[in-house]
Amino acid sequence: MKNRLKIALVGSRGIPPRYGGAETFVYELSKRLRDYFDVYVTCESDHFGVDEYEGIKRVHIWAKHTPTTTIPIIYDIIATLYLLKKVKDISVVYYVAPDGAYASIIAKIARKKTIINTDGIEWKRLIIRMKYAPLYLKPLYLTTAVALLVAEFLASKLPDITIADSLAIKKHLEQKWKTRKVVYISYGVRKLPQISDEKQRDILRTLGLKPMSYYLTIARLVPENGIHLEIEAFKKTTTNNSLVLVGTLNAGDPYIKHLIKLKGNDARIRFLGGIYDLEILFALRANCLAYIHPYRVGGTNPSLLEQLQFSRPIILYDVPFHKEITRKDGFYFKSSEELANFLNLDKKIKFKNIEVNYAKYLSMFEWSFILQRYLNILSQFFSRGSRFYGSD
CATH class of the missing domain: 3.40.50.2000 (Glycogen Phosphorylase B;)
Known part of the structure; x- marks a missing residue:
């Protein structure tokens, strides 16, 4: 369908999922949203470029992952800049992790609607990981933890909508940062094929x-x-x-x-x-x-x-x-x-x-239910009669 609204999901390592839960979530959501929008997923790769996978546009950015460190904040910024350069008329940029809050500033300046999923309490991950990091990297881990704490604050304040995948996370954000625009939408459950x-x-x-x-x-x-x-x-x-x-x-x-x-x-x-x-x-x-x-x-x-x-x-x-x-x-x-x-x-x-x-x-985690929640919040961004082909 021509001239459909364009939505980008930024902040995972990409599709198909080969790393963790965030990638599985992005894949499962994007292949359902493609029935309503032109969907773009940024992918951390060994090159820059755009291709297509199962009807989803993949926007590749170069990224380097070492055994001990990764720099998602920087990659999200690069991904946002490259995305806005390569794809015209993006309507919504959805950052699937809170470190995307810094990159979301660029999307806001470009007058894009933004959504940020805060995931877990991400800054605590770095504090826990510090114990196992080499001594010379511990300051970097601490600095990153502070950056993610600030990102959690920004993710509660900057986007048009903040999403919490857990009611406990929603409560945490509302109590800690006094935000009033957090929407609870869980992840959906991926169905595994039945075998004998x-x-x-x-x-x-x-x-x-x-x-x-x-x-x-x-x-x-x-x-x-x-x-x-x-x-x-x-x-x-x-x-x-x-x-x-x-x-x-x-x-x-x-x-x-x-x-x-x-x-x-x-x-x-x-x-x-x-x-x-x-x-x-x-x-x-x-x-x-x-x-x-x-x-x-x-x-x-x-x-x-x-x-x-x-x-x-x-x-x-x-x-x-x-x-x-x-x-x-x-x-x-x-x-x-x-x-x-x-x-x-x-x-x-x-x-x-x-x-x-x-x-x-399982009913509250069924993808049909999760998808409808996303269509409902996305419809807030668009007037009736727009290019949003929703489920009305």
Whole structure:
């Protein structure tokens, strides 16, 4: 359809998703918005340029990621400048993380409508990561944490609309920064393809696993996601089951080195690396004894939402973000000792015999519902009869 309104999503590493929850969110949202708008997604790449992926325009910017540092604030500024140069008549620029607040100043000067998603409490991530950073980089981490704290403030004040993906985050922003324009819209849950029991067993066999013989975490292996807590906990147990960790391994990353050292020669603890095949992820999620989610600085996490499709018990770090999702049906811990106690109790309570109906919570995370929320807020920017082909 010609002359449709143009919307850009800035601040993820790009599509297809190959990194974390932000990329999955951007992909899932952009492929739904493309039915109503011309959608552009900025991608951190090894070159500049524009191409197309599944009907979504990709705007590539050059970016360099090292094992220890990344500079999303700078990349968001570069992405905004390049986007505005290459694409005429952008109507809305949606920054999917709070560090985009600085770049949003450029979009505001260019008279674009702006939206910022504050994600979690991002500045706390840097404080947690500092422990594992080389000494010479600690000042940089501290400076970045301050910059992200300021970004959180700006994200609450500058954009036309601020989005919180968690009610607890919304409350945090309203209490800390006295903002009155925060809208709660969660992430949507990505549906995994159903596969037969036989195929599930075949997939597990190729990974050296058996059904109900392992605990599972699918996550970015970064300090604030608490991977070290579950390894510490697991080493305090006598279980014969495995701990399976799915996430990209970067051998040069100080935190990854710490995790590998922490694992030691414990063969029960297994790093499978990054896995993006949806059928493999289905088999892993469906057949775990329990899913462990040790994230600490939330919002709502797409990996956790994905697990709601299955009836396996979910063991979570005790923070308000998680209790919004699994409510009274979660198993909560606050330390590696408490998590170890859960895992040791398995000999008595038998996680494999427990099934939990998490699917009853899925309706508020269905993408059809999430999309309608976005169409409703976007319609505020455009008058009836404009080029917005919405769902009226």
